[in-house]
Amino acid sequence: MVDFSLTPDQESLRELARKFARSEMAPRAAEVDRTGRFPEEIYRKAWELGLMNLNVPAEFGGTGLGLFDQCLIVEELAYACAGMTTSIIANCLALEPILLGATPEQKERWLRPFCADYHLASFCLTEPSGGSDAAALKTRARRSGDDYLLTGEKCFITNAPHAALFTVFATLDPALRHKGITAFVVPRDAVGLVPGREEEKMGHRASATSTVRFDEVRVPAADRLGAEGEGFSLAMRTLDQTRTPIGAMATGISQAALDLAARYALQRTTFGKPIAEHQAIQAKLATMAQQLTASRLLTWLAAWTIDGGARGTLESSIAKCFSSDAALRVADEAIQTFGGYGYMKEYPVEKLLRDAKLTQIYEGANEIQRIVTARELLKRYA
Amino acid sequence: MEIAVCVKPVPDPDTRLRASPDQRTLDPEGVKYVLAGYDESAVEQGLLLREQIPGSAVRAFAFGPAPRAPEILRSCLALGCDSATHVAANEPVDDPLVVAAALGTVLGSRPADLILVGKQALDDEEGLVAPALGALLDRPSFSSVTDLRWSPDRARFSFRRSTEVEVERWEAPPPLVLGLQQAWNDPRTAKLPNVLKARRMPIESVPAAPGAAAGRSVPLRFDLPAPRAGARMIEYSTPAEAAERLVRILREEAKVFP
Structure with a gap:
């Protein structure tokens, strides 16, 4: 039976990621976005809590999570700051070829000392x-x-x-x-x-x-x-694993954009009532919620497919491409909901648009994702 | 040293609160209960002392109904407590004397050299469990404790108490009951692998002593604070005009000065 509820373990790890994201990352996000400083103290703390080498098995000192659980964490982190999340999860991308292609001796030599301390x-x-x-x-x-x-x-x-x-x-x-x-x-x-x-x-x-x-x-x-x-195949198999969390990252950005827009819409008044009571704004919020929900479910589907042992190339390319396109639209509509304030750096929504843009480009540009999707799709008709 | 830490499940400060349909209490529907506030400091202090005193154990206790009480005990285990005991109640109980009686009955039969609690709960802030536990167990108790240290040479604890008028410095040998205001460190955050491990650790469950549910205080009515009135914007074209209008409002409407 299809079941969208999370296990108690998953609730716990999501809660931990949420707490870290909102108490450690979010308060620093605007400052770091302005200055471009590399907030290593936050990354070190993420490592200490076990939020960094998520895909490395526990026997080598990582957290050893499946892709679905990784996605739950990435969404929470990206909600607070996508930029920090990119640096936190970059280890998963860099270490995945080792997990996929290294001999037991190489894994021992590289992963154990690497994961035993904070390293990027x-x-x-x-x-x-x-x-x-x-x-x-x-x-x-x-x-x-x-x-x-x-x-x-x-x-x-x-x-x-x-x-x-x-x-x-x-x-x-x-x-x-x-x-x-x-x-x-x-x-x-x-x-x-x-x-x-x-x-x-x-x-x-x-x-x-x-x-x-x-x-x-x-x-x-x-x-x-x-x-x-064997390098090309290793790179492609790596991206098959790491593209889905980009869908989760985009979902986190969309959730942040919708939360900000909905709260603002309830509080800002024009023509004598909160703008949330104007249908033009309601239609925006509804569309944003559709995009967000579809992003999350496509990401979950891809992660679940891959955790089940399948390669999941079709599902993950759809999830990454759709969710990142959605994040750009949702962030855009959030800015529009804020009006002039949304364009100001003093408010947190314009950052979401700038952060969302990269999710369309990295770990396989969306043009490539569509080619991959079409290729996988057409195999089923050939 | 055996260190017992008593914790209370309180509503997550981030959840949206509302009154129950009978207006007597908080509506628990949709509320997440968490380990928070001074209780986190009590757990942190227990763990810090365990690191300092070889052979120590930190044992967490929570009184209340499932799932909220076992849930915060899992948080204690994830933070590093050695064991967790759920003193089970069928209903939520807020009366602090009932809470102290239920915990005291269990703690009285355990070897606890030091009993730590948060100086007051994050939700009702009554601050009565520490003194009540002290009275029930016939042990010295102190509240608003900070800077708690163990001197192995003298086999005593030293600590401070902050009151409205002074900072007191105390020394006392175990056994003690202490209401913690602050640990040496900010409360730690549980590591992800420990959170997952804690989900598989056993939680001992003991029934609350009979009669423990009968409270002496009865809630009559529960209201949320009235929402704050919105800010009023003063329209103006020059700063002088803004000041003049503000002064007029403060004098004539708010009557702040004659």
């Missing part, structure tokens, strides 16, 4: 000359004795200026396209690995983003993830 990791796939066309990446991995030498540049890398560990995708030969792509794990102190200057971003300003340059970085063959040429 970065997932290095995107390059300046192309993001969506991941098979065309140019960072080279050349064999040199028992080692590889990595040379190239990655961009838009979350947490890179602060990361201790990098999962890097490089090609043995660009002519091989996706068959040449190979994954490596590289520590921050590797000679020749240089994070670039922090980018100034439109939103998600609590999160740090930079380029990472690899200049003849020597990586032992023992630090290769999987076989040569």
Whole structure:
């Protein structure tokens, strides 16, 4: 029987995430958004509470949650600040290739010390000359004795200026396209690995983003993830896992936007009554609630599908794409409900729009999500 | 050292409150009950003392109906309490003497060197359970306690009490009943793995002593505070005009000055 109720465990973890989000993250969100400061004290606290390495099994020092439970947490965190949430969950993205592709010895070596203390990791796939066309990446991995030498540049890398560990995708030969792509794990102190200057971003300003340059970085063959040429598949399987939480993040933004708009509508009066009594505003709130509810349910469906052991590519691409498009519309309508005040930085709604925008772009742009959705869909008709 | 911490389920400060249909009490429908306020400080203080005194245990006790009482005991376990005991009641009871009697009956048969409670509950703020427990168990009791320390050399607790007029400094040997105002640290937050672990830990349930439900105080009527009147905006074109209008309102309408 279909059942949308949460278990007592899920209620508990959602409550913990909500408490952390509203007491630790929300009070700092506006300040950090204004200054672009990287609020490491908040991330450290998230790690201490077990809110950081959510997908890493408990045996390696992570929290070991399924995707559904991760999504419950991500929605709560994003409600308070999507930017901080991006930095908090970036470890899940960076460590997922290790969870999927590392040998038991490698997992022991990388995950246990990493999770035993507060550390950040970065997932290095995107390059300046192309993001969506991941098979065309140019960072080279050349064999040199028992080692590889990595040379190239990655961009838009979350947490890179602060990361201790990098999962890097490089090609043995660009002519091989996706068959040449190979994954490596590289520590921050590797000679020749240089994070670039922090980018100034439109939103998600609590999160740090930079380029990472690899200049003849020597990586032992023992630090290769999987076989040569398995990197592309590893990256795609990683994104299959991590795209659904972006749906949860977008849902959190939409919920925040609706809450702010509805409360404001009840309190602001025009023409002698609260604007919530005007049908134009009611229609906005109703549409926002539809978008929000559909986002959450699509995200839950995708997470539930993947937790059940299926790859869930169709469900997760639908959830990510729909929820992020919805978040942009819902945040937009929240600003419209606030009118001129909504456009002012003194009010918290304009930040939601800027934060929502990124959810349409990262972890697979929505154009790619639609291609993925269509490809999965058409397989069922072929 | 055996440390008992008594906690009370109180409405989540973030929930929307309303009166019950008979207007006698809070309507529990849709209200989430949580561990909050000074009780959190009491738990924190117990855990801090356990870290300081080798071989100590912190045992949580809550009186009230299920599910609210066991639910906050789970919070205590997630924070690190060693055990939890639910003193079960069929109905919610607010009368502080009844609460103290129910807890005291159970605590009287347990080895508790130190009994900690929040100095008052977040909801009714009566502050009577600590002194009542002290009287019932024939132990010294103090309320509004801060800065509680254990001196192993002298086998005594030292602490402060803040009153309206002074800060008192006290020393006393166990056994004691203390109403906590503040622990050394801000109350800790439970870690996610411990929250999940606490869900699988056993909670002992003992029935409240017979007669414990008969309260001496009977609630007559429960009202929520009247909503605050809205602010009044003064229309003006110059600051001088705004000041003049404000003074006129304060004098003629609010009658703040003649």
